[in-house]
Amino acid sequence: MPERWERELAKLRRIDMRETAVRERIDRGSKDDGLPPRRDRLIAGVVAAVVAVAAGAFAWQAFRPDDRRDVGGSTGGPPVLLVTLESNGVIDDGSEDPPRRIDTTIAYGDTRDESFTSTIAPHSMVEWVPVGKITRFATTLVAGGPVDIHADGDDPRVLIGDPSDWPRFERFSRIDALPDVPGEYVLVFEAEYPDGIARTARYVEVVAPDESPAPVTERPQLSPGPVGDVPGSVVVTLFAYGERSAELPTAIVTYGAERRQACTQDFRWTLPSGNTVTGVGTACLDDPATPVPPGTPISIAGSATSVMSTRTTTQFYEGDVGLVVSARWPEGEATFVVPLTVVLEGNPPDEVTLDCPPGDRVAFSPPSGARVLPGGSAYITGNLPGFEPGDVVEQMTKEGDGGAGGWDGTWQVVRDGSVIATVDVGSLNGVACRGSGIGGV
Amino acid sequence: MRPLSSDVQAIAEVPLAEERTTEAHDFDALFREAGAGVFRTLYAYTGGRRDIAEEAMAEAFARALARSGTIRDPVAWIYRTAFRLANEELRSERRRGPVAHDPEAPPPELIGLIDALRRLSPNQRAAIVLRYVLDLDAAEVARRMGIAAPTVRVHLHRARKRLRELLGAEEVDDA
Numbered sequence: 001m002p003e004r005w006e007r008e009l010a011k012l013r014r015i016d017m018r019e020t021a022v023r024e025r026i027d028r029g030s031k032d033d034g035l036p037p038r039r040d041r042l043i044a045g046v047v048a049a050v051v052a053v054a055a056g057a058f059a060w061q062a063f064r065p066d067d068r069r070d071v072g073g074s075t076g077g078p079p080v081l082l083v084t085l086e087s088n089g090v091i092d093d094g095s096e097d098p099p100r101r102i103d104t105t106i107a108y109g110d111t112r113d114e115s116f117t118s119t120i121a122p123h124s125m126v127e128w129v130p131v132g133k134i135t136r137f138a139t140t141l142v143a144g145g146p147v148d149i150h151a152d153g154d155d156p157r158v159l160i161g162d163p164s165d166w167p168r169f170e171r172f173s174r175i176d177a178l179p180d181v182p183g184e185y186v187l188v189f190e191a192e193y194p195d196g197i198a199r200t201a202r203y204v205e206v207v208a209p210d211e212s213p214a215p216v217t218e219r220p221q222l223s224p225g226p227v228g229d230v231p232g233s234v235v236v237t238l239f240a241y242g243e244r245s246a247e248l249p250t251a252i253v254t255y256g257a258e259r260r261q262a263c264t265q266d267f268r269w270t271l272p273s274g275n276t277v278t279g280v281g282t283a284c285l286d287d288p289a290t291p292v293p294p295g296t297p298i299s300i301a302g303s304a305t306s307v308m309s310t311r312t313t314t315q316f317y318e319g320d321v322g323l324v325v326s327a328r329w330p331e332g333e334a335t336f337v338v339p340l341t342v343v344l345e346g347n348p349p350d351e352v353t354l355d356c357p358p359g360d361r362v363a364f365s366p367p368s369g370a371r372v373l374p375g376g377s378a379y380i381t382g383n384l385p386g387f388e389p390g391d392v393v394e395q396m397t398k399e400g401d402g403g404a405g406g407w408d409g410t411w412q413v414v415r416d417g418s419v420i421a422t423v424d425v426g427s428l429n430g431v432a433c434r435g436s437g438i439g440g441v
Numbered sequence: 442m443r444p445l446s447s448d449v450q451a452i453a454e455v456p457l458a459e460e461r462t463t464e465a466h467d468f469d470a471l472f473r474e475a476g477a478g479v480f481r482t483l484y485a486y487t488g489g490r491r492d493i494a495e496e497a498m499a500e501a502f503a504r505a506l507a508r509s510g511t512i513r514d515p516v517a518w519i520y521r522t523a524f525r526l527a528n529e530e531l532r533s534e535r536r537r538g539p540v541a542h543d544p545e546a547p548p549p550e551l552i553g554l555i556d557a558l559r560r561l562s563p564n565q566r567a568a569i570v571l572r573y574v575l576d577l578d579a580a581e582v583a584r585r586m587g588i589a590a591p592t593v594r595v596h597l598h599r600a601r602k603r604l605r606e607l608l609g610a611e612e613v614d615d616a
Contacts, residue, residue, distance in 0.1 A: 005604035008554045012574045015551065017480040017495055023472070025499035030507050132533065265592055266564040277535070278562050279528075310591055324591050326599075335564075337592055 078145035078209065079109040081178065083158065085151035085191045085198055088116070102153075102198040104189065111139040113202070119195040131166040134186060137202040138246045142209050145178045151191035153198060159188040163203065182208050234292055234314065236262065236338055238302030240329050241269040241277070248279050249334035251302075251325065258290050262338040265324075269332030289339035295394055304329055312377050313394040314342050355418035356433035364439030366428035380411055380423050384430075386437030391415050396422075413438055468506050468515075475516050476502075478575045479523060485570040486563050487527050489547040489555035497527035520585040524567065531563075557607040561600050564588070568596035569604070 002010070088103045099118040106113040115135070149156045160179065161172035166186050179185065188201045239250045249269070251262035269277045296314040300307045304327035311323050323338040354361055366383055377393035387393075392414040413421040413432075421432035421439065432438035476498070483494035501523035505515050512518045547555045558566050564586065571582040572593075579597070583590040 003605065004609035005557075005601070005607070006573060008557070008608050009569065009573050009604070011551055011554055012481050012485060012570060015481060015484060015548070016477060017491075017498065019476075022476070022480075022495050022499045022502075025496070026472075026502045026506065028503070030500060030503040265588060266562045266596075268562045279532070310595075324589070324595055326595055335592065335595060337589060 078142035078178075081141060081145060081147045081158075082107045083147070083149040083156075083189050085149070085153060085156060085189065085200075087152050087193065100193055100195040100198070102191075102193070102200075104200050106137065106189070106202065108137070108139060108141060111137075113137060115200065117198055117200040119193045119198050121196040131163050131186065131203070134166065134201050134203045136246065137187075137204045140205045140207045141178050143178055143182050143206050144180045144209065147176055147178060149189060149191075151198075153191035153193040156189075156191040159190065161186050161188070166201075178206055182206050232296065234290070234296055234298045234338075234340065236298065236300050236302075236309075236323070236325055236336070238300065238304045238307070238325070238327050238334075238336070240303050241267065241332060241334075243303060249327070249329075249332070249336075251336040251338065253290055253338045253340075255290050255292050255296070260290055262325075262336045265335040265337050267332060267334035269334075271331075289341035291341050291343045294342050297392070298323065300325060300327075302327075308378060310378055311394075312392050314340055315395045354420065354422065354431065354433055356420070360434040361431050362434050362441040363431050364429070364441050366439070377411065379425065380413075380428070383428055384423065384439050386432070386439060386441070387413070388415065388437070393423075468502070471505075471515055471519075472502060475519065479519060481574060482520070482567055482570045483523055483527055485558050485574075486524060486567045487531060488559040488563075488566070489551070490527075490531075491545050493527050493530050497523045497530065500526050514584075517584045517587070521587040524563075524586065528563065553608070557604060560607060561603055562596075564592075565596045565600040565603070568593050569600040572597055 082105075084105045086103045086105075088101045099121065101116055101118055103116045104113075113135075147158050149158050157174050158176070159169065159172035160175050161169070163184060163186050165171040169188065172186075172188055182205075184203065184205050186201055187204050188199060190197060190199045192198075234253060234255045237252045237254070239245070239252070241249045244250050248264045249267045250264060253260050253262050264279070267277075267279050271277060292314050294314055298309065298312055298314065300309055306328045308326045309323065310325075323340055325336045325338060327334055327336070364384075367385070377395075380393050381387045381391070393411055394414065395409060395411050409425060411423045411425060412419050413423065413436075415436065420436040421430055421441075423430035423439075430439055432441040434441060479498050479501070480494055483498055484491060487493045487497075498519075501519045504522060505512060505519050546552075561569070567586055568582055571577050571585060572579070577585070579590050579593045582597075583593045586593065
């Protein structure tokens with residue numbers, strides 16, 4: 001018999017679309033049709049996507065202390081709005097003349113906004129996002145404050161315009177200081193490159209000098225976490241909604257010099273007003289993965305009050321893995337996907353050997369009854385008794401393709417540097433050192 | 442011949458002269474086969490917003506039709522595109538403030554369910570509907586949502602737990 005919630009859910013099978021209206025709407029065609037030639041479509045798509053990416057992420061606050069002296073206004077005046085555009089390779093769109101990727105940094109006081117855009121070739125058709133989707137800069141700007149832009153392209157410049165004029169750039173004016181009149185504006189940052197013009201925009205609020213700049217969402221206990229401070233570990237630092245981005249909870253993954261933003265898969269957050277915000281991302285699988293060696297410890301840092309991770313170390317076989325981290329805060333929860341790719345420097349271990357005498361190795365089977373999810377090491381620790389804080393559970397072998405999660409093969413349990421148990425994921429049968437407690441042994 | 446997945450083989454193999462007619466015919470079949478599922482998933486995903494669900498679905502199908510021949514897996518593509526469009530519209534609505542018109546209320550028999558679904562995240566809603574209303578396995582759910590299968594399992598685990606809390610876990614007699 002189904003549970004009541006399943007019975008309720010089944011009622012959705014009775015609801016139907018208004019088919020005639022939907023078919024007519026399809027027949028009218030896509031709203032983004034009127035397609036230009038392929039090359040222009042590609043550029044337009046790239047630009048639109050880049051602007052959309054900028055709208056979805058990277059409004060960061062309070063990190064990289066070394067940068068603050070450049071923009072913090074320590075002399076008592078308003079901070080400098082410091083913008084840099086820097087070429088960073090090309091975006092492979094399949095054409096012979098691909099656009100160039102331009103990394104953008106916009107710093108103001110403790111706020112730093114990192115993103116990227118692309119060059120736009122002359123005479124290209126570009127579909128600009130609506131003004132409501134322009135990335136809103138995460139803090140207010142003080143009227144009359146200085147503006148400084150640097151680029152490795154020619155003629156870097158800052159333009160300002162009324163939001164209603166977006167995207168008619170001919171109506172925008174070049175500035176070297178913020179306007180004296182408080183209000184809402186669109187700032188456009190541009191430079192010329194051999195591949196075309198690079199351009200990115202931010203929706204900003206300019207306030208009177210007697211109003212101190214305030215982040216969109218204040219959080220006094222900003223905690224950058226041990227980013228880059230744990231040599232040899234993959235560190236995933238979690239940030240609450242508003243802590244680093246005004247749009248969504250974020251996670252930063254660092255390994256050595258590698259530092260990337262993980263994917264925020266979805267989140268749910270209750271604002272101080274009582275309203276609930278939810279969000280979702282569905283384009284995470286194509287994100288670049290951080291290359292790491294096998295068996296690298298994974299640690300979670302940041303402000304979350306509880307965290308569940310599908311792995312505690314990287315896998316021992318070569319290839320990609322999507323580390324899933326679910327976190328809770330008092331105000332909400334979020335799930336992140338951290339793309340990692342394991343690069344083998346040598347051969348994977350052929351077999352797992354316990355660090356206890358053969359006479360002390362005892363076979364075990366899992367307790368009967370329902371098993372709990374999710375998979376990976378959490379599946380093992382959640383369904384077998386005897387684990388202690390600090391035990392590391394890591395995958396040693398892999399069978400077939402293992403499905404999307406690769407949750408198969410033999411895993412080992414390491415305690416204080418010694419291998420104390422092995423577990424077959426499929427059956428949860430295993431062998432443990434006597435007295436370890438694993439599997440009841 | 443380009444290597445294509447079997448579900449679009451018919452589109453790829455037709456002679457060029459017949460391409461338009463055949464594509465239209467295939468998309469019509471695609472709509473009949475997948476349309477209801479796409480709509481019901483979007484209806485749940487948007488928390489019972491029929492207007493957004495239908496518009497996102499129609500726009501996704503229209504875009505797929507305009508790009509026919511370049512999409513390797515039309516069903517998954519339509520799902521992912523529709524999710525994105527619906528999400529964009531929901532976000533846009535939040536930025537604009539309260540909508541000027543009252544969205545159509547769900548049918549009386551669905552009010553309790555929709556209210557419960559609104560307490561889940563959008564991805565939890567989508568995963569639970571694809572799994573338990575459309576009877577897809579986790580790998581197929583992941584393909585249609587464009588996310589990893591482990592993530593789907595996390596969404597399903599949380600969604601089931603929440604729905605049990607909200608709607609009740611006791612078994613009911615189907616008879």
